[in-house]
Amino acid sequence: MPPHLIPLQLMPQQAHAAPGDDWTGISDPKARKKMQDRIHQRISRQRKKVQAGLSSHSAGSGHYVPTSSTATTIRELPRGCLGEHGITICPSSDNAVLALGRTVPLDLSAFTACEPDSERTEWFILQFSTRALQDIVHGSPRADMLLNLIQFNATRALVMNARVMGITREFMVPDARSQIAYQNFDGAVLSSVPLSLKPTCLQLTVSHHPWIDVLPWLEIRDNLLRRDENSYDKKELCxxxxxxxxxAGGWGGMIVWGDPWDPLGWEVTEAFASKWPWVVQNCQKLLESTRYWRAVRGEGQ
Structure with a gap:
């Protein structure tokens, strides 16, 4: 790949992977590179289909309906447009309508994981995803696109984890208590969740808000449960x-590169780790994944 380009990737990385192409869990760099090259070639073909579809779109219709291939297309953009980080977006569903020209401001700060099963949350995910895809396909990303996508992906990841855990909006209100701590939960649901989301002993015994349950790092969940929840600002942390x-000069937080429930698919920023050292303490997987993703970008450890 030319040095002046960076990949704009969908989340999760399996979106384009045919059987035998999914590199999740493959540690051999050569094997991963071979699989990724195949996917990049497939993406290139899909991108041409998108551009052909957009060029033939009727300006009078006002809408463009993505097909199964155009809804999951990736485009490479100049580094100057997006900064130093690769970013991910979640494509809309095949029947989603991509509005062209008519834009309504989307307040990312109002998009939270507190209503994982609500129509409003689903609407926001759909609208933001299709709008981001529109910007990418048209080659006209906004200057704040990178930051917005990072914020969107992190929030969406928590929404996805809440859904996996079977947590609905009624259990995410401000004064809610996790049903896990009261042994009042669907055992069938918990038996099928990814290993990273299975409750720890502390989750089963310490009363807490359910937002802790959707974090994919058992060490971080336990770090939070060992603290008096009134000793820190939960809203600020979230x-x-x-x-x-x-x-100064950027942003803090978490960056999502893979499946929401995969601890190795996340990266922690230096700013977040510096502000919340006790939260990430002893979280070895997060440290390993952060080093990995920085190395992928050619950055220091």
């Missing part, structure tokens, strides 16, 4: 984690 931490 906002910072989702990328709304304002720091």
């Amino acid at each position: 906002r910072d984690l989702r990328g709304f931490q304002a720091v």
Whole structure:
């Protein structure tokens, strides 16, 4: 890949992977590179289909309906447009309507994981995803696109984890208590969740808000449960984690590169780790994944 381009990737990375192409869990760099090259070639073919479809679109219709291939297309953009980080977006469903020209401001700060099963949450995910895809396909990303996508992906990942855990909006209200701590949960649901989301002993015994249950790092969950929940600002922590931490010359928070429930698919920023050292303490998988993703970008450890 030319040095002046960076990949704009969908989340999760399996979106384009045919059987035998999914590199999740493959540690051999050569094997991973071979699989990724096949996917990049497939993406290139799909991108041409998107561009052909857009060029033939009727300006009078006002809408473009993505097909199964165009809804999951990746485009490479100049590094100057997006900064130093690769980013991910979640494509809309095949029947989603991509509005062209008519834009309504989307308030990312109002998009949270507190209503994982609501129509409003689903609407926001659909609208933001299709709008981001529109910008990418047209080659006209906004200057704040990178930060917005990082914030969107982190929040969406928590929404996805809440859904996997069977947590609905009624259990995410401010004064809610996790049903896990009261042994009042669907055993069938918990038996099928990814290993990273299975409750720890502390989750089963310490009363807490369910937002802790959707974090894919058992060490972080336990670190939070060992603290008096009144000793720190939970709202501030959640906002910072989702990328709304304002720091000089950039942002803080978490960056999602893979499946929401995969601890190795996340990266922690230096700003977040510096502000919340006790939260990430002893979280070895997060440290390993952060080093890995920085190495992928050619950055220091």
